[in-house]
Amino acid sequence: MDRNFADPARERLLLDRYRLAERIGIGACAAVFRAEDLRLKRNVAVKIFSPGPTSWESELAILCRLQHPFLVGILDSGSWDDEFEGTRPFLVMEFIDGCDLRTLLARHPGGFTPAKTARLGWALAQGLDAVHSDGVVHRDVKPANILMGGSGLPKLCDFGVSRLHDGAEATIPGVTIGTASYLSPEQALGEPVHASADIYSLGLVLLECLTGAKVFPGSALEASIARLLHDPSIPEWIDTDWRQLLTAMTARGAAQRPTAAECGEALFELQLRQPAHAA
Known part of the structure; x- marks a missing residue:
């Protein structure tokens, strides 16, 4: 290469x-x-x-x-x-003059403040709402595909494995597409993938932003199997409202997850509840 x-x-x-x-x-x-x-x-x-x-x-x-x-x-x-x-x-x-979220997280091993995470998540949910409203599933939401510019707000990139909801190639049975650490359970199983898969991945990204740690580390096989056996572990110190949202976003049942628009509304509310100096 x-x-x-x-x-x-x-x-x-x-x-x-x-x-x-x-x-x-x-x-x-x-x-x-x-x-x-x-x-x-x-x-x-x-x-x-x-x-x-x-x-x-x-x-x-x-x-x-x-x-x-x-x-x-x-x-x-x-x-x-x-x-x-x-x-x-x-x-x-x-051209985004900055770095990706993966690099930014590496510089902040303890994670981000809830206020900063809510602002970042709100923007990404807004972007995903536009993606899903146009009949597209991204399928690879992860820190490396989130660019951070000078404004401090993210831009989602790399639609190389994305597919239209109604596309003939939306899913190849038994084939896993995406990045192991951020796959939804249905992606890990090679099942049909819909917009809710992006919500699961975004939930893992936001949890990583709050804690500074990848939710499902390890090899591709270990990470893929882990999400089939248990839900993400959300630390007790995380605020109740955050816990409820992240639990819903990372539900193993795709139909139980909120839409991108609903996530955006919840994350906007979470921003409002943060002190002005907490960003």
Whole structure:
């Protein structure tokens, strides 16, 4: 993978407009670069997919229909014809000058204040409500896919494994898609996945933000099995209202979980109950 996205890609000009700079992320089938938009004189993020079959068309279709302040927006798309590797499609997205939530949590091993967690959760619930209202399931809500900009508010990114509710590829029976530590029980079982799976994952993210510890650590197999055997452990010191919300969000029965809109309302109320200096 590193060979496909090595340093020689730097300074390459895409669409006679986007000059690639340093690589800022890499995954199984794509790499993300910071780039300069020479026309509008601003930084953008360019996600370049590896040659061969990828999910880029699905991701493009989903991003084009999703516009929300708490979702990373798409700006352009195209293809890069490499004489050695073949055609590589790419997406141009807004650049978030900050870090992801995973990195931020590593800097705060004790977790965040309830006020900060409620504000972050409210924003993410708002973004997921827009996603779900447009018939999309993200399927990989986790700290690494939550970008934190200068405003302190998050933007959900990486819709590479997302699917439309009514899409023919919404679920492949018996196949698990997502990140083990944040999977819903139905994802761990390879069962049909709906919007409620994102709510479960968001509940795990918020619990991690409050405690500073991953709820289901260990190997992919250990983490997947753990959520099938027991519910997340919510420490007694967490406020009752928080406990009730997190318990509902991480219910093993998908139908028992609140919607993203309901989570947003509850998290907004939790913000209001916090002292002004507690952020």
